[in-house]
Amino acid sequence: MEKLRLEFVVKKSMDDPKSNVICLTSITNNNRTFLMPEEFQPAKLHDTLIKTQTFQKVKTTLQKRNDRRQVWFTLTPEICGTYIDEDGNMQFKGYLLEESTQETRTLPSTSGISEEALTRILENFAEKKNSSKSDNIKKLTERIVLEKFNNKMSNVSQWMAIFESECIRVGIEEDTKKIEALRLFLEDSCLDWYSSRLIKCTVNSEWSTWKENFCETYADRGWSPVRYxxxxxxxxxxxxxxxxxxxxxxxxxxxxxxxxxxxxxxxxxxxxxxxxxxxxxxxxxxxxxxxxxxxxxxxxxxKKNSGIKMKGLENKIKDRDGSYKPCRICEKENKGNRYHSESLCWYKNKNNDKQKRDQIKTVNNSELETELNEINPKN
The missing domain is CATH 1.10.1200 (Non-ribosomal Peptide Synthetase Peptidyl Carrier Protein; Chain A)
Incomplete structure (x- = not known):
């Protein structure tokens, strides 16, 4: 038994834009698709289809606006008399249906979107996709668990191995994405290296080239990190x-x-x-x-550190009220408030040494003067 394939789409009602109606948009017979005019699309106009059990399934399935289904209907005498005339032409209520010559032309009539509008939507989607590439890289790198590389790192090969394994774990496998992600894990002068490398090689170069140059640049061949x-x-x-x-x-x-x-x-x-x-x-x-x-x-x-601190406090002198007294010698020398015993003050010992040196000079000068007076002037 022959069958017809009918396409139903949920659209806004012509009478009330806030409400939805099920519309018959096209009929396919023997691989030929015929478009239903908009004024004949509401399902309430198709009494023959509404009475079938197949349409009840369609009504249950399509609930949201823009939902669509292509459904097969058995070509009963009632359906045949409604949509096919005696000459085999597709028609509805005496109106001959237009045959669709291109598959893409069904889009404006079924979805209500013109080709120009659809093209504009696709272009905007492509632009958003390209602009979100950097955001995607940023989100992926936020999941990477790795310390940023700087000149203080002692083992660049080990750091690079961890970086590559983390990239694979979060799904960064393309060379371009690895090169972009590397910049987010460099700091200090390493960013200058990245900028220079970007001018020479660009982002579209091979990852192996970047990796080899990075490891050669920051390889530490000395013993200082090991010794430290x-x-x-x-x-x-x-x-x-x-x-x-x-x-x-x-x-x-x-x-x-x-x-x-x-x-x-x-x-x-x-x-x-x-x-x-x-x-x-x-x-x-x-x-x-x-x-x-x-x-x-x-x-x-x-305990040991506290013992050292207490030992330092033993030499401090307390006042009558229990507070520590600053050293008067340091105050006299304008060295600020220093809390220690005056007998142990460094400036006191320094002043005593100075007085001794001055005394020695005075004694020596007196002895020299006495000797000079005893010398015979004639000689």
Whole structure:
């Protein structure tokens, strides 16, 4: 049995623009499509179709404006008499339907959008897509977990390897996008290198060229970073802060360093001896075990530092009200308020030495004068 393919579209009502109506926009018969004029498109004018179960399905399916469906209807005698005349022409209520010669011409009649308007929409979409490329790169790079590169970095190859792996993780795989993303992870004079490289190679060059030049430019072939990392020791402050910084320095030099032995030994040897001797080396399996032990020994360092401070206060002189008295010798010398014992004042000892030197000069001058007077003038 023959069938017709009918296209239905939800459009705004001609009587009330705020309401929607289902419209029959075209009829396809034997691969030939015929357009329905707008004044005949509302489904309420097609009594033969409304009575069918197929149309009830269409009515249930199309709910929102601009929704469309192409549906097959069996060519019953009622439908055939409504849309096909005795000569086989497609018609509706005595109006001969126009055959669509181009597939694109159905767009204005079915969606209500002209070709010019559609072209304008596509152009705007293309412009927005191009303008949003940089925004997309920015959003992707915000997910990258990596410290920005500067001249202080000691291992450029290791940093570059992490950068490439992070780019793959967030979906930055094209060479152009990698080059654009690299700029967002450079600082200080490295940005000048990027600008110069951009003039020479442009963004459209190969990523391997940029990578090779970057690694050659900032490769540190000396021993200074290694020596600094290995010999870095605890001086003052928090023990845990020292340990974390030492670990970072060592990993920057060599990421593949053995975490279970070498890394732990190098961090521990930088601790004060009285701290390191309280840690059981055989119980340390990972660096986190060492950090836990170090945190438990922070009070020893704090106690020692507080002892040094109290020792410095022992030589201070208190007034009757309990407050510390400033040194009068320093006040006399206009050296500000300094709180220490006058017997230990540096300026007092300095003044005593000066007085002794002046006394020696006076004695020597008197003795010289006496000797000169005893000398016989005739000689």
């Amino acid at each position: 990392a290995m010999l870095f020791k605890y001086r003052q402050g928090s023990l845990l802060e020292y340990a974390l910084k030492k670990e970072k320095l060592l990993l920057e030099v060599n990421k593949s360093m053995d975490n279970n032995t070498t890394l732990i030994d190098l961090i521990a040897t930088g601790l004060p001896n009285f701290i390191a001797d309280k840690i059981n080396r055989t119980s340390l399996k990972e660096t986190k075990d060492l950090f836990n032990n170090i945190r438990g020994l922070e009070h020893l360092v704090n």
